[in-house]
Amino acid sequence: MKLTFNAADERFREDIASWLQAHLVGEFEHLKFRGGPGDEHMFPEERKRWEQELAAGGWVGIGWPEACGGRGASIEQQVIFAEEYARAGAPGRIGHIGEGLAGPTIIAFGTPEQKAKYLPGILNGTEFWCQGYSEPSAGSDLANVRTRAVRDPDSGRWRITGQKIWTSLAHESQWCFVLARTEPGSVAHRGLGFFLVRMAQPEITVRPIEQLTGTSEFNEVFFDDALAEDLVGEPGDGWRIAMTLLGFERGVSTLGQQMQFQNELDEIIRIARSNGAASDPAIRQRIAEAHTGLRLMRYNALRMLSGDERSGPDSSALVYKLHWASWHRNLGALAMDVLGPEAELLDGAPYELTRLQSLFLFTRSDTIYGGTNQIQRNIIAERGLGMPKEAKGR
Amino acid sequence: MKLTFNAADERFREDIASWLQAHLVGEFEHLKFRGGPGDEHMFPEERKRWEQELAAGGWVGIGWPEACGGRGASIEQQVIFAEEYARAGAPGRIGHIGEGLAGPTIIAFGTPEQKAKYLPGILNGTEFWCQGYSEPSAGSDLANVRTRAVRDPDSGRWRITGQKIWTSLAHESQWCFVLARTEPGSVAHRGLGFFLVRMAQPEITVRPIEQLTGTSEFNEVFFDDALAEDLVGEPGDGWRIAMTLLGFERGVSTLGQQMQFQNELDEIIRIARSNGAASDPAIRQRIAEAHTGLRLMRYNALRMLSGDERSGPDSSALVYKLHWASWHRNLGALAMDVLGPEAELLDGAPYELTRLQSLFLFTRSDTIYGGTNQIQRNIIAERGLGMPKEAKGR
């Protein structure tokens, strides 16, 4: 075990840090610290140009294999990239679903033709992706997919009908990957297909969902006999591919997320020091707890990325979501409590939230999306501890 | 709603307070504040004499109907009795299982002969009772009774074989009430009988259980074809009678229990003030929380005893056990944390616990016996909120 990075990695750190310092200026200056959770819908055009700037610098897909146009960067270097990116306050990645989810899935399961067709657009920052997983009646029961795909017997092409929900950036994306039922009458995780769908077609309608924040980062997406551009793998492979994709989410991006968390905590500490809350013993305990939780989240991630499997395969990965989601939710409440009665005051009418109010409200979704805390505990108990599976009603 | 007691009740309070002041002296002086939870096994002979002293004063069974030898005291007066008894530091009642459980059960379900046979011994403080409910394989699954009762076809008398556990005061009691299976092959709550059994017979063996405290308040009781003196109700009525009996436990004795809790909290506060822990902000929060929790426990009990049914029948009663058990367990941990490193130091070798160490260890059983916290939450959700019952494996 050692905590220090080697010389080559430190040089890599200097490279990305100085590149960001040189490029996150001018038209991009005002994007600093923007576009994070709760702010994802802001400045889409400017952030797309930023993606192209990143791509031109060779900073998109650094962890992808060189054969696929990536740099084959080591885990350490990906960690460093994520850290420096967030440290510089570079904006929330509008291309992260393509780079982190769609791309790796196509690399893992796609045909050579599919790779040639989709990967370059991701790597050059011109094509953006959104995801079509959740459905209104499914919730945590991800396999409860009702969206169906029917193959046209003549053309051999698939057409999709159904409804997806909680799709962020749907109106900013050219592409969507969609989980749909290829086998009529099949249930649960059997009989699903993994489709790549072009968003620009009249058979697709995007409807923003107004949230408790008054804003609309998420959407409902309606497919009414929409044409699927491609099927990844075979009909019936959908569940396996989808599960692999979810695994990609537990990647190095968590380190970047943590730098975002650190920015938030820093702001809370700054306010506490200026408004006197820092002398309140209960607040002191909670700030120290938040600080500790965030540091330990980082060490957990480093252990996970280093492949430490001491306490069973995937143990640190299994607890990761529950840990950060609960931590972040508590941070949101802490922010309000540090502000005291000022927590109530908006930036302006009709409902302009301050950054910390937005944090407070948005973090309530962290313990729900991507598997609720309850589902996470089931998974930890069942996969991590070998306890019996929950009985299903169906 | 009003919180004041009327003049007659205040006179009753003076009666019991002055009686206790006059009688809790001499040979009984050293029993003050003894015999509570974790201390139940201490001074049994002296405490039996104290029961007779109480009985002579007319203070046993005050809540029983006058026709059964009680005083028919109102709920208010029972509250007052419990409060004053505890305030005076009068010793833990060695007769409480007879007075509070066996007696009321016999009054409710017994024949005139049974009442004549058993009630006087309870009322005059000469006959003591223990309970035979729990079994080793049953735990929270109280209906999982394996002890069986067989009726001798000639004599018509029942003989009992099986094992009970967690029986306190078994070696101090003349009588035990026992739940046993009268119908061979029956399961769960069907086919049970409620028996009254004389302890002094060679077919009964009492074996103390050594606890984590090093002491042995609880026992295992083995019945090997032991003779039952009486059956209450009919064979098959056992479950209904047992459940009614458990209802008696939620009686006014809770008020006395709370005075005991207050004594414990007072000691903790006294120590905190003398050793400086009272200036530790985290400890201050917890002491205030404990104080609040105890006061609210009292108000809850008063609401329960007053028959407040605003939020559904029995609502305040349903949450009562979970509330006090969790509160008391937290108090035990608080006691240790107020003591700091001194918490480790015993009164003496080999394993002589201080009062607060004993509290700390004993309170861990509060969230287990009489229905674990988990079972309590099931009950609250199912009976109090109408949520679906837990699926059973059998």
Add this chain to the structure above:
Amino acid sequence: MEFRLTDEQYMVRDTAQAFLADASSSGQVRRAMTAARSYDPAVWQRLCTELYVQAVTIPEAYGGLGLGYVDLAIVLEQMGRKLFCSPFMATVGMATNALLLVASDEQKQRWLPAIAEGTQTATLAWTGPQAARAGGSWGAEAVSATWTATAEGYQLDGDLRYVIDGDTADLLIVAARTPGSSGSEGIGLFVVPASSAGVERQWTPTLDQSRRLANLTLRGVSVAADQCLGVAGEGWPQLQKILALAKVSLAAEQLGVASEALDMAVNYTLEREQFGRAIASYQAVKHKAADMKLKAEVACSAVYYAACVASEVLAPDGDVNIAAELDEAAAMAKGYCSDTVFFNAGSALQLFGGVGFTAEYDIQLYFKRAKASELYLGNGAAQREQIAAMLLDGESAQ
């Protein structure tokens, strides 16, 4: 000793419940939230006419119902359940108490009947801009507006913050201090019609849109000598009592919010299916609901005990021993209910899953109200520190 509602009190509850079911639907709440005054004056007038509960604690001599704080708590609990948008909390739960506690008979005759009739609303304005911090600073040091004696009475100056319905109330109960004084010294209480010259008011938009806050600025506001409640300069003990009573009011409302959040969550989980079962059948959901239920039950005991104490405080012949418990009972009620309301509303939001996060479902409104009322007049930790000081710091403590 009878710690349950009387038959008359059940009637008060049922009447309030029926009225609110009709007057505070989800749609009505949402319209009020974005209305000019944050409530519908017509609904308020209906309440004042049909229920007359704005007069619940006002003695009959001044045109009121002459009931106790328990009856007020019953009404507030029901209003919390429906997030009823109205000036009731400010007028009845806060400002009226100041008049009942401190005003002379002439002053009561002057101001209470208009409140009892529903023709005037009122609020309490006492904390300044620098004062209210996280934790325990909702005390005397929060008072920063000033009063100075003049020939014909007093002049008031300064900024007042976090004033509930301060932009619409007709009558302001203002706390101020003599210039240069600090802590509990020098505080005076004044009745100031909002129309007085020199009063400026500014609505401050809030996270919880179902209750308005405002900033007030007083610039050389002249008030006559008979607008001073009690003795100017010796007002802290009275203000302290008024704030304790306000905590009881807030706690009662929190109880309603917490109980309704529980009921909403239970109903939703009985309907919502996941993995082929109603999610209410999962033990994790049941146990969360059980914890919410426990808190709601205990909160109920806390609120109604404190309300009984408050009744003794307000009653002319109230039991002095019980009345002396006010500070402690109010801190316990506000502390326990603050924790409970945020726990219950937050847990309910979690049990609603994704839809709880949408603007469409009402549970988010309860969640926002929960946080707002948790923080107002100090959260659970602040109340506990106050209780700890009573228990641990005095010479005479146990």
Add this chain to the structure above:
Amino acid sequence: MEFRLTDEQYMVRDTAQAFLADASSSGQVRRAMTAARSYDPAVWQRLCTELYVQAVTIPEAYGGLGLGYVDLAIVLEQMGRKLFCSPFMATVGMATNALLLVASDEQKQRWLPAIAEGTQTATLAWTGPQAARAGGSWGAEAVSATWTATAEGYQLDGDLRYVIDGDTADLLIVAARTPGSSGSEGIGLFVVPASSAGVERQWTPTLDQSRRLANLTLRGVSVAADQCLGVAGEGWPQLQKILALAKVSLAAEQLGVASEALDMAVNYTLEREQFGRAIASYQAVKHKAADMKLKAEVACSAVYYAACVASEVLAPDGDVNIAAELDEAAAMAKGYCSDTVFFNAGSALQLFGGVGFTAEYDIQLYFKRAKASELYLGNGAAQREQIAAMLLDGESAQ
């Protein structure tokens, strides 16, 4: 950057595990608990001979293995898992660090080889009777024994409390202060053979019988000048480091206790049936176990990060930036692990139900150890207050 065990470290773990499975069974622990020394000297000698881990952090120049703190943490974690009764924590987890950090080369040559060979045990004695309170008082002010300079060296006087294995250790590392000094001023560190004239030691029976504490009384104990570690009077920065390292040791052991409590609970719930099902199939049980698992995983990260930092502190050429994190990393590890060990052991006790309450089952031993080690050197709240001071009070904080 490589935050996982090396193959060699896996070997250290497996070897320790195998040894302890054989040498620290339930029966052996229970015998040791009531034995004269609270450990079995024969088992200790076997450990010293077969595993040689008492020498794990001692440089090869002094007869040790020359490994880092990570390896020490691995061993302590395994010892925690089996509640191994031995002088290892006091000797290796605490006292040896003082020699490694502060002793001159001559002093190291004099004392380290005997420890490395297993012929001497040692402990750290630093806190006086009035000092260690609930919360944050395990600091400099806890030092109350005194040193005074004499012609031939120093004289030590005073009472020392809560000394782990203080009744049996051969070598005492004693912290004392100049008479009349206070806080971090005037502190000196001395190596005192327990056999020195004027040393009295008294075993104090404890709730957790698996680790002994003792009171020491020093009455005019003379030590030579070369028994002083570093400069007498300027010892606080060194003692502070020694205490931080001790916290890392305790945290590593707590991780083992917490992990084993979880494993025991999971195994029990898989066997125990209620209502016709293994109780491990109830979601309430599963979720409790999941929370325990989360805490154990995070605690693991906390411990091994702190151990990496500690390695840099002890290494002659350690990275100074990483070494500078010692106080914070140790407070985080001890704080998080203290909360975790009590939560996990308490939860396990609950999951065992009635039998957990009996002396017969081992889980109660883990529960008692959990509380004892939670409080030793300050509980979670005390560590958090220390972290808060770093974050919030300094001028240079963020």
